[in-house]
Amino acid sequence: MNRLTSLLSPVPFTSKRKQTANSQQKLVALPRAISRLPQAGAANTQTEIQTFTPLHYEPNYSYPLLVWLHDDGGEARDLQRVMPLISVRNYVGVSIAGESLGARRGSGWSQSAEGIVAAENKLADALELATNKFRIHADRIFLAGNGVGGTLATRLALRNPERFAGALSIGGAFPSGQSPLSMLAAARRLPLFIAHCRDSERYPIERLCEELKLFHTAGMSAAIRQYPCGDEVTTQMLHDMDVWLMERVTGCVCEPTPAPIGEDWN
Template sequence: MEDRNSFAEGMFAEGSTLAGSERKEITRRRHSLPRAIVAPLHYEPNYEYPLLVWLHGTTGDHENELLHVMPQIDLRNYVAIAPRGVEVGADDKAWGWPQTPEGIAEAEARVFELIETAAKRFCIARRKIFLVGHSTGGTMALRLAWRWPEVFAGVVSLGGPVPCGERPLARYREARRLPILLVVAGESPTYSPASAACDLKRLHMAGMNAVLRQYPGSSELSPLVLADVNRWLMELVLTL
């Protein structure tokens, strides 16, 4: 695996059959994709901020979900970014995070290119980059964090099941150190507390550093949940 600083430059492996012009066109298209960026209030250019990478849910959601959740998380202590997901609807108005080899590779590329964009615009603490995802975005957040445990300092899945298929724990030994927060809503129609408990059991059997928190209601994006996510993240920030 490449190190985090060379990832953006090494997106295409040596010997790729893509010509240089094709690689440049793919990179140009990704740079032109919609994304959301939230700068901290009273930004201090000499202070290294934690970076929160948000992966939106699927049903009618997109990168602007970040603009609704950050006021309930924290507007002062993070730089926050959100890429748009991959098109999953025939009408080009639905975006998500398909768990296919192509979908995983595209999600990885979008996340890392946006991280580098944020690092060029803001003062980022490279050891304090967190992935937070909602619904299918939570599943993808877990997958990407386990693929790159040297890059991310923690990962939160809000109502997103633990990924399966495509070897999500191929880097099991390195990924065991990564703090994981699973969140489930007690009345969730898509990810039940029983399913979350099974996921937690599987993670603990694998020796993963995971906790599960259940909240009342049917939404994982309530003010109570997001305030607790902030507290969990800040506890990590203060120990790094």
Template sequence: MNRLWSENASASGSFSWANNPQSHSSATLESCGRSSFFLPVQYESNYQYPLVIWLHNEGSDQTQMSSVVPSISMQNYIGVGVRAPRATDSMGHGFSWLQSEAGIAITEQTLFDAIELASSRYSINRDRVCLVGYREGGTMALRTALRHPTAFAGAISLGGRFPTGSRPLANLEAARNLPMMIALGTDESGYPTNDLCRDLRHLHAARIGLDLRQYDVANELHPQILSDVNEWIMGQVTGVDTLHTATMCDTEPVEFSAN
């Protein structure tokens, strides 16, 4: 397990464009039904952009993407935030992902519909679509990518546990070629260490590669983690690993192959 970042104060995970409106003045946000879109600074319609699909945590919605994807990069990606299928409150302000077979099918259809919609509206490279999710959304991002490993260039979970139930490794042979990353903070409430170690043993037995990164912050939406997400995705897009790990501290060996 690699500990990449430390600070004395916990990260709040609250990021807003209002904190620095000048830096975002040339970017564009658009909404369409259950999806929200982010266009990078100086969007160029003749260039095929990688697409980052953002899956929010439980209790949030697709608009969370508008504060997260710009913090990953203002110019590298087109972003789309998708809304989970089930409302968590009577006002419809928050939504949650369903891990049942029916819920998984609904989510998959929603994600592929979002890709089609993004492709019809913007210049997208369909071979460079990456799923990124926060906590429960991270689990769903990994699950969906594992079920359709040839449809995605990679999947990242920020604080979300590896999916269990409903046979997440049913497409095992193809899944072995899927780049995946999990980034974890110090709050173990969402992914206890015992569960993490169990999942790592299963992945090792299945010969599944996973890039696991642990940070000394409580919230996985910390700016350093989002910066590393950008480096990781660009590494998958370009084939060049620019996320250097030579200065990591508190490094521990793990029992699986890292991408």
């Protein structure tokens, strides 16, 4: 099984507006773009964003967009390693960086109210950049991530379940605290993909079992895959993500297949 080592410099992107934790406004869909969250402060922020252009990009085709959120200790540039292992053709990719954890420690995500709002602002910047740079299908925008990034991807999708086509988490627990199911009726229709590492120390099987009970009680459903590994990302996980995503995009069920093994990643 191919394993990826630490998924390191992002491209600076200047954001002119910022939302505060007290603002309750949601992302607003536009015909061919996604709006920035409304201004609630005068300070400027800088967001680090990376984009991935699919092979043989066709400007007249509306592509699905995959937003990638790195794990703690990662960075936006992780996107350039992850996307080729998911698919080099099927999606436009974009990623954002969390808050700096200090020199040589990468970036991370806070699950506090302020941290969630900061992530939403960065996400809005990334969506605006991607939809301005590429032709994106407005109904095929997916959030994904690994570890803490996977938890945050699920959380942000649940806060705007009608805006996103699905959320995918690799080794990241279902979010807790800050009312992740405050929009439960719409959240029931949000497709979820969870890749669980059987030997994980951060996301043990006991917690997954508790989450399954929550899903049942809340009337939610999720595609759950378990892999014989510890806290890591494997090529099989990313391949299975691609299969699940294309099922959502095409409406056709695909047969499970082993991940192709490329020499560059063996």
